[in-house]
Every structure is written in C-alpha cells, then in structure tokens.
Amino acid sequence: xxxxxxxxxxxxxxxxxxxxxxxxxxxxxxxxxxxxxxxxxxxxxxxxxxxxxxxxxxxxxxxxxxxxxxxxxxxxxxxxxxxxxxxxxxxxxxxxxxxxxxxxxxxxxxxxxxxxxxxxxxxxxxxxxxxxxxxxxxxxxxxxxxxxxxxxxxxxxxxxxxxxxxxxxxxxxxxxxxxxxxxxxxxxxxxxxxxxxxxxxxxxxxxxxxxxxxxxxxxxxxxxxxxxxxxxxxxxxxxxxxxxx
Numbered sequence: 001x002x003x004x005x006x007x008x009x010x011x012x013x014x015x016x017x018x019x020x021x022x023x024x025x026x027x028x029x030x031x032x033x034x035x036x037x038x039x040x041x042x043x044x045x046x047x048x049x050x051x052x053x054x055x056x057x058x059x060x061x062x063x064x065x066x067x068x069x070x071x072x073x074x075x076x077x078x079x080x081x082x083x084x085x086x087x088x089x090x091x092x093x094x095x096x097x098x099x100x101x102x103x104x105x106x107x108x109x110x111x112x113x114x115x116x117x118x119x120x121x122x123x124x125x126x127x128x129x130x131x132x133x134x135x136x137x138x139x140x141x142x143x144x145x146x147x148x149x150x151x152x153x154x155x156x157x158x159x160x161x162x163x164x165x166x167x168x169x170x171x172x173x174x175x176x177x178x179x180x181x182x183x184x185x186x187x188x189x190x191x192x193x194x195x196x197x198x199x200x201x202x203x204x205x206x207x208x209x210x211x212x213x214x215x216x217x218x219x220x221x222x223x224x225x226x227x228x229x230x231x232x233x234x235x236x237x238x239x240x241x242x243x244x245x
Contacts, residue, residue, distance in 0.1 A: 003222070004029045004072045006059055006114055007085030007133075009037030012184035013214040014084045015044075020215035021080070021222075022050035029072040031057040033085070059085045059110030060102075069117045077125060080222040081118040083111040083132045083157075100149045107153035112160060119164075119172055127171025129222040134158040134178045136233065158231055165229020175221035178233040178243055183208035205237030213240075 008018040009032035022028045022045040032038035035056035045052035053075065057068045072078050087099075087106035111132055122128035138155035161176035181187060181204060191204055217232050217240050231243040 001025075001079040002027050002029060002072055002076050003080040003082065004031060004068070004078060004118075005082045005084065006031045006057065006068075006110075008032055008082070009034055009039075009041045009054070011037075013133075013179075013182055013211045015041045016211035016215040017082055017084060017218050018042075018052065019045060019050075020212075020219045022048075022052055024219065024223075026080070027051040027075060028053070029068070029075065030054045031059075031068050031085075033058045059083075059114060060105040062113055065110070065113055065117060069114075069121060073121060078118075078121050079125075079128045081114060081128070081130050082218055082222070083114050083130070085110055086133070099147075103147060103149045104153050107150065108156045111157050115160065115164070115174065119167065122172045123170060128173075130161075130164075130172070130174045131218050131221045132157045132161045132174070132176045134161070134176050134231065136178055136180045136235065139178070162229045162231055168228035173221075173225070173228040175227055175229070176231040177214065177217055177221065177240070178231050179209055179214055179240075180205055180234040180237045181208050182214060183210050207237040209234050209237055 003021040003026045005014060005018045005028060008014040008030040018028050018030050018041050028045060030038045030042050030052060038054035042052040042054040055068050055071055057064045059065055085106055087102045115130055118130045134157045135154040138151045138158060158176055158178060161174050164174040167174060187208065194204065221227055232240040233243040234240050
C-alpha cells in the first residue's frame with residue numbers, strides 16, 4: 001500500500017506522520033515544497049528498514065500536484081493521502097492583510113485539489129482514505145492575534161472534510177484532525193520565550209501536543225474503516241476526541 005504525505009518532511013508532525021505509516025509497512029511518498037526536508041525524512045525511514053520516496057512539490061501548483069499523484073500511483077496501490085502542507089511562515093500577526101494568497105492557496109486550495117485528485121484515484125482503484133489537517137484556531141468566532149486568513153483556510157478544510165462523508169458509500173473516507181498547539185521545534189521555542197501573562201493572552205495550553213500523538217491519530221483516521229467525515233480535536237491540548245458540531 002502507498003501513502004502520499006503532503007507536507008511530510010522536516011522535523012514536525014508531517015515527518016512523524018510519514019514515519020508512522022512506514023513503521024506499519026506502508027510505502028511512503030513524501031511530498032514537500034522543501035526537497036531537502038523531504039529527502040531527510042525519506043532517508044530516516046529507509047535507514048530503519050522502511051520504504052520511502054520523496055518528491056519536491058508545491059501544493060499551490062496543480063501541475064505539480066498532478067505529477068506527484070501520478071508518481072505515487074506508479075509505485076503501486078495508492079490507499080491513503082494526508083494533506084499536511086501549510087504556509088505557516090506566511091502568518092504575520094502584525095500585518096493581517098498581507099500574505100493572504102500564500103495562506104489560502106497552500107492551506108485550503110492545495111488541500112482541496114489534493115483531495116479531489118485523491119477522490120479520482122480512489123474511484124479508479126476501489127477506495128482509500130484522505131486525512132486533512134485543520135486547526136483549533138478556526139473554531140472561535142472572535143479572537144485576537146494570529147492570521148484571519150489562516151483561520152478561514154483551516155475552517156474551510158474542516159468543513160470540506162466533514163461534508164464529504166457521503167463518499168463512504170464509494171469506499172472513500174475523508175477525515176480531519178483539528179489540533180491545538182503542537183510541540184514542533186519552532187512552537188516549543190516560541191512558547192519558551194513567553195511570560196505567564198503572554199501565554200494566557202495567546203491561549204497557550206499547559207500541554208503542547210506531541211507530534212507522535214498527531215501521527216497516531218492521522219494513522220487511525222486513515223485505517224479505521226468505521227471513520228468517515230470525522231474531525232478529531234484536541235480542545236485544550238489534550239485528547240483527541242471527536243468534534244461535536
């Protein structure tokens with residue numbers, strides 16, 4: 001079985017997700033705009049006896065996405081697609097109207113077209129699973145800080161995922177994770193520099209989510225045949241639990 005992990009390189013949850021699938025015997029195709037990061041994660045997997053390939057792909061490019069899907073499908077049966085790519089570097093809290101295109105095109109439009117390409121592939125092969133990545137920042141109606149368009153993009157990803165639950169009748173399952181603050185290196189460093197008051201103002205939870213927990217949840221959503229149109233949320237950094245809407 002082949003798993004395509006978009007945004008699957010680096011040192012964060014994407015890399016953890018790629019390694020999780022590989023440990024379970026999947027052949028992993030790691031797509032990332034940072035080819036060095038994708039290659040590094042693939043090398044780690046191969047060094048541990050797993051199977052992994054990497055592709056440099058900018059999810060904002062429909063042509064690059066299509067080529068990546070064709071490559072993944074050329075290796076065997078594509079059975080899972082994870083949309084984890086995010087333009088987090090485009091978030092500028094002091095300039096909320098800038099960088100909107102980069103955010104929306106990466107975090108929503110890229111995920112949307114990848115989801116569509118996966119649906120087309122799974123319809124031909126007989127089924128598969130898609131897991132999209134949202135964020136708890138999309139849920140409050142009003143809040144200070146952050147990026148309005150990041151929140152809008154992540155809400156769109158959440159709604160797209162749950163609205164596609166009907167595809168389960170075609171053996172295509174679309175699910176979503178809605179994590180709170182994740183313990184990736186740049187977030188850990190950022191939080192370490194905040195005072196207690198600053199943490200409270202920004203809503204920083206007492207517990208940052210380990211990347212391994214993110215990876216375990218993504219793998220469950222991709223492999224549990226009973227789960228479709230489900231969003232798993234870490235409401236306060238603890239969980240995950242199904243989001244009740």
